[in-house]
Amino acid sequence: MSSRRTRPSIAVWWSSSLVALLLLAGAAAAKPARVVSLNLCADQFVVALAERGRIAALSPLAADPAFSAVAAEAAGIPRVRPIAEEVLPLDPDLAVVGPWGATRVAALLEARGVAVLRLDLAEEFDAILRHLRAVAAALGERDRGERLAAAIGRELAAL
Numbered sequence: 001m002s003s004r005r006t007r008p009s010i011a012v013w014w015s016s017s018l019v020a021l022l023l024l025a026g027a028a029a030a031k032p033a034r035v036v037s038l039n040l041c042a043d044q045f046v047v048a049l050a051e052r053g054r055i056a057a058l059s060p061l062a063a064d065p066a067f068s069a070v071a072a073e074a075a076g077i078p079r080v081r082p083i084a085e086e087v088l089p090l091d092p093d094l095a096v097v098g099p100w101g102a103t104r105v106a107a108l109l110e111a112r113g114v115a116v117l118r119l120d121l122a123e124e125f126d127a128i129l130r131h132l133r134a135v136a137a138a139l140g141e142r143d144r145g146e147r148l149a150a151a152i153g154r155e156l157a158a159l
Contacts, residue, residue, distance in 0.1 A: 030140070031139060031140035031141070032054065032092075032093045032115065032139060032140065033054055033093060034054070034056040034090065034091055034092045034094070035050055035054050035055050035093075035094045035095075035096070035139065036056050036058075036080060036087060036090055036092040036094070036095045036096070037055070037059055037062070037095075038080070038082040038095060038096065038098070038101070038105065039059055039098030039101070039102065040061050040062065040067060040068060040098075041098060041122070041131070042059070042096040042098060042117075042119055042131075042135065043058045043059050043061075043068065043070060043074065044068070044069055045096070045132055045135040046058065046096055047062070047070040047074055047077075048070070048148060049132075049135060049141045049144055049145055049148070050139050050141065054139075056078065056090045056091075056092055057079060057087075057090055057092075058074055058077050058078070058079055058080070059079065059080070059082070060080070060081055062074040062077065062079055063075050063076075063077070063079065082102035082105050082106075084105050084108050087109065088108075088109075093114060094115045094116075094138055094139070095109050095114055095116045096119065096135060096138070097116060097117070098118075098119050099118075099119065099120050099121045106118065115138065117138045119131050119134070119135075125152075128152075129149050129152065129153075132145055132149055132152075133146070133149060
């Protein structure tokens, strides 16, 4: 009799464990829902890779066609300066920052548990593609990032 009671208990335990693992895996793979970009170059990656509804804000120049290659796509998305008073109320779960200009707010966000992706200076195409892949990974969009990197590679090869 005890084996009959044990088998259902083991089955329930295994089923519960499997459900818990699946829930944890889903949470770990969750895509950031409130992304803030604090750098013009990062803006272009974020706009290209993230769904519009996931973008909480972009840098001040994102929608300026004189500076931004994604000005049309960035129109209507809020813009934010890299200062705590503007960034913190947005409650981001990911901030993408460049090599300068947002170091203080990036440190503050990290101290508050916000994921911060810091991009270094990219002076060569390989570095740009590395940034693209890093932003894609941080956004949970690796496949989209690889497709975009491949398209860029094809365009460069055609030059």
